Amino acid sequence: xxxxxxxxxxxxxxxxxxxxxxxxxxxxxxxxxxxxxxxxxxxxxxxxxxxxxxxxxxxxxxxxxxxxxxxxxxxxxxxxxxxxxxxxxxxxxxxxxxxxxxxxxxxxxxxxxxxxxxxxxxxxxxxxxxxxxxxxxxxxxxxxxxxxxxxxxxxx
Amino acid sequence: xxxxxxxxxxxxxxxxxxxxxxxxxxxxxxxxxxxxxxxxxxxxxxxxxxxxxxxxxxxxxxxxxxxxxxxxxxxx
Numbered sequence: 001x002x003x004x005x006x007x008x009x010x011x012x013x014x015x016x017x018x019x020x021x022x023x024x025x026x027x028x029x030x031x032x033x034x035x036x037x038x039x040x041x042x043x044x045x046x047x048x049x050x051x052x053x054x055x056x057x058x059x060x061x062x063x064x065x066x067x068x069x070x071x072x073x074x075x076x077x078x079x080x081x082x083x084x085x086x087x088x089x090x091x092x093x094x095x096x097x098x099x100x101x102x103x104x105x106x107x108x109x110x111x112x113x114x115x116x117x118x119x120x121x122x123x124x125x126x127x128x129x130x131x132x133x134x135x136x137x138x139x140x141x142x143x144x145x146x147x148x149x150x151x152x153x154x155x156x
Numbered sequence: 157x158x159x160x161x162x163x164x165x166x167x168x169x170x171x172x173x174x175x176x177x178x179x180x181x182x183x184x185x186x187x188x189x190x191x192x193x194x195x196x197x198x199x200x201x202x203x204x205x206x207x208x209x210x211x212x213x214x215x216x217x218x219x220x221x222x223x224x225x226x227x228x229x230x231x232x
Contacts, residue, residue, distance in 0.1 A: 037232050054164060054165050056164055056205075056208070058208055059208035096231070096232050120230075120232035122229065123229060123231050124164065124229050125231025126229065126231075127231070138166040138227065138230075140228065140230070141228050141230065142229075
């Protein structure tokens, strides 16, 4: 399991390849399921031109690691990689990568969805968006994935 | 006891600082820390962490604890 919180730009597909080449044992996994969250240029009807992502160093990594561990314990998966951006970013920039490797696809799909959903719910990050008019607005809540409860029920 | 306090995101702007230190006499909870920091009641949506674990206003504190106050999280 690897969790990275970084200011640097994120190339999610390079990160998957690098992790696979350096950490995973060749030929053992049957697939990797990934979720890549990217920045939108709109939110609640307003045009968004930039965003700053704030976090709580230490607590953020700790809670992402806890969610990843729950996924590793709950499903038959081989490894989980999470990379999350912080700082200044712009529309279409990748914000987050969740990648899950497993022998069979079902557990990787389920674990990947679990990690992104609970990361969004528990990891301390805060988005501050800048609109075309230059107005700065703190995002007050994330949209909910209707599969969150279902994903949790499956685990417990 | 000495408590380190941190604020994040919109609450940091509301409080006008990123961190603070509070000295409390005798037994104290997170709620007592907020009362030392502000005469206003804590906004209803604010979350609380002690030593980087989520908790609530009733948690008892010990010397050197780090208490953080922040709005709902919006990562991912």
